[in-house]
Amino acid sequence: xxxxxxxxxxxxxxxxxxxxxxxxxxxYSSQDASSAPAxxxxxxxxxxxxxxxxxxxxxxxxxxxxLHIQPNHPISITRKLIESRFPGxxxxxxxxxxxxxxxxxxxxxxxxxxPGRSKTDTYYINKSTVLRTHTSAHEVDVFRxxxxxxxxxxxxxxxxxxxxxxxxxxFHQMEGALTWDRNDYPSNQALLDQIKADxxxxxxxxxxVEDPNPTFHPQRNPLQEQHHSxxxxxxxxxxxxxxxxxxxxxxxxxxxxxxxxxGHSSEAEKEPLKVRWIxxxxxxxxxxxxxxxxxxxxxxxxLGCGVIEQPLLIxxxxxxxxxWAFGIGLERIAMLLFGIPDIRLFWSxxxxxxAQFEGGKPMKRFVPFSKYPAAPRDVAFWLxxxxxxxxxxxxxxxxxxxxxxxxxxxxxxxxxITDTPAFHENDLMEVVxxxxxxxxxxxxxxxxxxxxxxxxxxxxxxxxYRSLEKTLTNEEANMLHEQIRQELxxxxxxxxx
Numbered sequence: 282x283x284x285x286x287x288x289x290x291x292x293x294x295x296x297x298x299x300x301x302x303x304x305x306x307x308x309y310s311s312q313d314a315s316s317a318p319a320x321x322x323x324x325x326x327x328x329x330x331x332x333x334x335x336x337x338x339x340x341x342x343x344x345x346x347x348l349h350i351q352p353n354h355p356i357s358i359t360r361k362l363i364e365s366r367f368p369g370x371x372x373x374x375x376x377x378x379x380x381x382x383x384x385x386x387x388x389x390x391x392x393x394x395x396p397g398r399s400k401t402d403t404y405y406i407n408k409s410t411v412l413r414t415h416t417s418a419h420e421v422d423v424f425r426x427x428x429x430x431x432x433x434x435x436x437x438x439x440x441x442x443x444x445x446x447x448x449x450x451x452f453h454q455m456e457g458a459l460t461w462d463r464n465d466y467p468s469n470q471a472l473l474d475q476i477k478a479d480x481x482x483x484x485x486x487x488x489x490v491e492d493p494n495p496t497f498h499p500q501r502n503p504l505q506e507q508h509h510s511x512x513x514x515x516x517x518x519x520x521x522x523x524x525x526x527x528x529x530x531x532x533x534x535x536x537x538x539x540x541x542x543x544g545h546s547s548e549a550e551k552e553p554l555k556v557r558w559i560x561x562x563x564x565x566x567x568x569x570x571x572x573x574x575x576x577x578x579x580x581x582x583x584l585g586c587g588v589i590e591q592p593l594l595i596x597x598x599x600x601x602x603x604x605w606a607f608g609i610g611l612e613r614i615a616m617l618l619f620g621i622p623d624i625r626l627f628w629s630x631x632x633x634x635x636a637q638f639e640g641g642k643p644m645k646r647f648v649p650f651s652k653y654p655a656a657p658r659d660v661a662f663w664l665x666x667x668x669x670x671x672x673x674x675x676x677x678x679x680x681x682x683x684x685x686x687x688x689x690x691x692x693x694x695x696x697x698i699t700d701t702p703a704f705h706e707n708d709l710m711e712v713v714x715x716x717x718x719x720x721x722x723x724x725x726x727x728x729x730x731x732x733x734x735x736x737x738x739x740x741x742x743x744x745x746y747r748s749l750e751k752t753l754t755n756e757e758a759n760m761l762h763e764q765i766r767q768e769l770x771x772x773x774x775x776x777x778x
Contacts, residue, residue: 318330318334321334321336321341321406323341323344323379323406324344324345324377324379326379328379328406328407328410329407330406330407331407331408332408333400333405333407333408334405334406334407335400335404335405336404336405336406336412337711337714337715338715339450339711339714339715339718340404340412340439340450340451343451343628344378344412346437346628347375347437348437348453348627348628349374349435349436349437349453349455349611350374350375350435353635353638353639353640354627354635354638355615355618355619355621355627355638355647356453356611356612356615356627358615358618358638358644359611359614359615359618360374360435360453360455360611362531362532362535362618363433363455363528363532363609363614364433364435365531366524366527366528366531367431367433367457367459367524367528369429369430369431370429370431370432370433370457370459371428371429371431371432371433372432372433372435373419373423373432373433373434373435373436374434374435374436376416376419376434376436378412378413378436378437378438378439379406379410379411379412379413380410380411380412380413380418380419381409381410381411382398382408382409382410382411383409384413384418384419384421384422385403385411385413385414385415385418386398388418388420388421388422388596389417389418389420389421389564389565389593390564390565390592390593390596397414399705401441401705401707401708402414402440402441402705402707403439403440403441404439404440404441404450412438412439413436413438413439414438414439414440415438415454416434416435416436416438416454416455416456416608417456417565417608419434419436420434420456420458420593420597421593421596421597424458424460424593424594424597424599424602425597425598425599427599430459430460430461430462430604431457431458431459431460432457432458433455433456433457434454434455434456434457435453435454435455435611436453436454437451437452437453438451438452438453438454439451440452441705441707441708441710441711442707442710443706443707443710443724444710444713444714444721444722444723444724445722445723445724445725446622446623446624446625446722446723447616447624448624449612449624449625449627449628450714451628452610452611452612452624453610453611453612454608454609454610454611455608455609455610455611456606456607456608456609457606457607457608458589458604458605458606458607459520459521459524459604459605459606460589460594460599460602460603460604461475461476461602461603461604462599462601462602463601463602463603464601469510469513472513473512473513473516476513476516476517476520477516479520480516480519480520480523483520483523483524483527484527486526486527486530488526488530488553488554488555488556489553489554489555489556490522490526490555490556490557490558491555491556491557491558492522492557492558494558494560496514496515496518496568497511497514497567497568498560498568501560502560502561502562502567502568502569502570503567503568504567504568505567505588505590505591507591508591508603509588509591509603513603514568514588517588517603517604517605518568518588518605520605521586521587521588521605521607522558522570525572525584525586525607526556529554529556529572529574529583530554532614532618533554533574533576535618535644536576536617536618536644538644539618539619539620539644539645539646540620540646542644542645542646543620543645543646543648545646552575552577552578554574554575554576555574555575556572556573556574556575557572557573557575557580558570558571558572559571559572559573561585561587563585563587564590565589565590565593565606566586566587566588566589566590566605566606567587567588567590568587568588569585569586569587569588570585570586570587571584571585571586572584572585572586581617583609583613583614584607584608584609585607585608586605586606586607586608587605587606588603588604588605589603589604589605589606591603612624612627615627618644619638619644619645619646619647620646620647621647622647622649623722623749625719625722625749626647626749628719629719629749629750631650631749631750633650634647634650653747653748653749653750653751653752653753654747654752655722655745655746655747656745656746656747656753656755656758657743657744657745657746658743658744658746658758658759658762659727659741659742659743659744660741660742660744660762660765660766660769660777661728661739661740661741661742661777661778662739662740662741662769662775662776662777662778663737663738663739663775663776663778664737664738664739664740664775665773665774665775665776666737706726708772708773709724709742709769710724712765712768712769712772713744713765715768716761716764716765716768717744717746717761717764717765719748719749720746720747720748720753720761721744721745721746721747722745722746722747723743723744723745724742724743724744724745725742725743725745726740726741726742727741727742727743728740728741729741739778741778744762744765746758746761746762
């Protein structure tokens with residue numbers, strides 16, 4: 282099965298046992314907070330810095346790019362395609378990325394010790410202000426404003442993450458929700474009749490749909506018994522699934538047209554498009570599902586969705602509303618639609634990339650231009666001595682890379698660390714990004730060794746340098762690599778090998 286990366290929004294953020302695996306190697310020294318400036322100026326506004334500030338220049342230089350509304354950009358084209366399947370929804374595409382900790386975490390019920398609050402995962406402007414980590418940071422505000430029955434939110438989101446072809450510290454999420462207000466109907470039956478009438482108006486399709494499980498199950502996928510009747514959950518779920526099935530038909534039909542125009546054909550393309558619904562768990566929906574799509578010989582994990590948990594709507598002061606929500610990563614769909622192999626390309630200003638999508642229609646597959654040679658370099662080091670040794674444990678469960686909704690799944694156990702030392706593998710990724718920027722294609726842990734006598738731990742990472750815009754000389758790659766090595770020594774006290 283192909284797992285499409287880039288994390289979903291948090292309303293439907295995936296549990297750990299369903300997320301794409303990423304080894305979370307922890308280190309033992311802390312980052313030097315004294316190097317932080319007294320304030321950060323973002324979009325013309327100054328924010329005071331403090332010990333929580335960890336937003337680097339490499340992130341701020343991309344602030345305000347808003348690829349999801351940039352004309353003729355693949356991310357924007359993808360957003361518009363999805364929006365087209367939800368006529369009448371209010372589309373929120375310009376919500377500012379700077380939000381409060383209350384908006385990003387507290388309003389969604391994040392526990393005080395939730396790992397998502399950690400500085401290793403989140404970009405803090407200061408202790409009370411962050412760059413949003415998911416579009417869900419705006420959910421309560423949008424529900425509370427109560428401007429429309431249906432809405433979408435599309436936005437850039439920010440998370441400290443791995444360095445590879447499918448992860449970037451800034452990516453784009455899209456979530457949508459539709460609710461009905463009980464107060465608009467004289468009886469519960471009138472409400473059910475209206476949702477059924479709305480369902481009957483949805484576009485029909487000839488998809489093969491696999492949906493073997495009951496709509497709700499007491500243990501696996503529970504009904505919100507205190508808030509919803511079985512009949513309400515059934516009709517809301519039916520409306521949700523039909524709406525999203527219509528959306529994927531549109532997306533994959535466009536992808537097929539683009540492939541056909543580019544001359545790509547195979548026996549696999551003759552197979553009919555299929556959808557299957559998988560029971561899931563998300564923090565703010567129940568019952569919940571993930572949607573997988575069979576397309577050209579492979580099952581693709583596409584999105585997450587479910588019936589909105591009523592406590593979220595109650596916190597938003599719209600307790601009389603009931604409905605559904607979904608979330609999706611725009612990069613994952615755009616990479617699929619356009620055949621884009623490297624997530625860094627979305628941020629390129631190279632006209633060889635951007636000019637390929639001018640006009641937006643018809644959908645065009647990306648045509649690779651010259652691929653410059655890779656320049657791999659290894660960096661090995663001993664971690665600083667410490668009195669406490671972290672314990673690595675395989676655990677089932679919980680998720681970034683991203684609302685409300687959806688993303689890659691895996692039944693393999695995630696690797697987690699049971700203690701909370703001050704430094705995280707993501708800090709290494711930040712050193713690489715801040716030094717070499719988009720000239721690095723990949724950073725991978727290739728060796729991990731614990732000395733049998735001293736107990737000290739050694740790590741070795743392979744950093745693959747490859748610019749999208751030119752051939753890096755050996756001298757350029759060596760210079761970048763040496764800067765990274767020295768930054769690791771200076772900031773984290775490692776001993777190079």
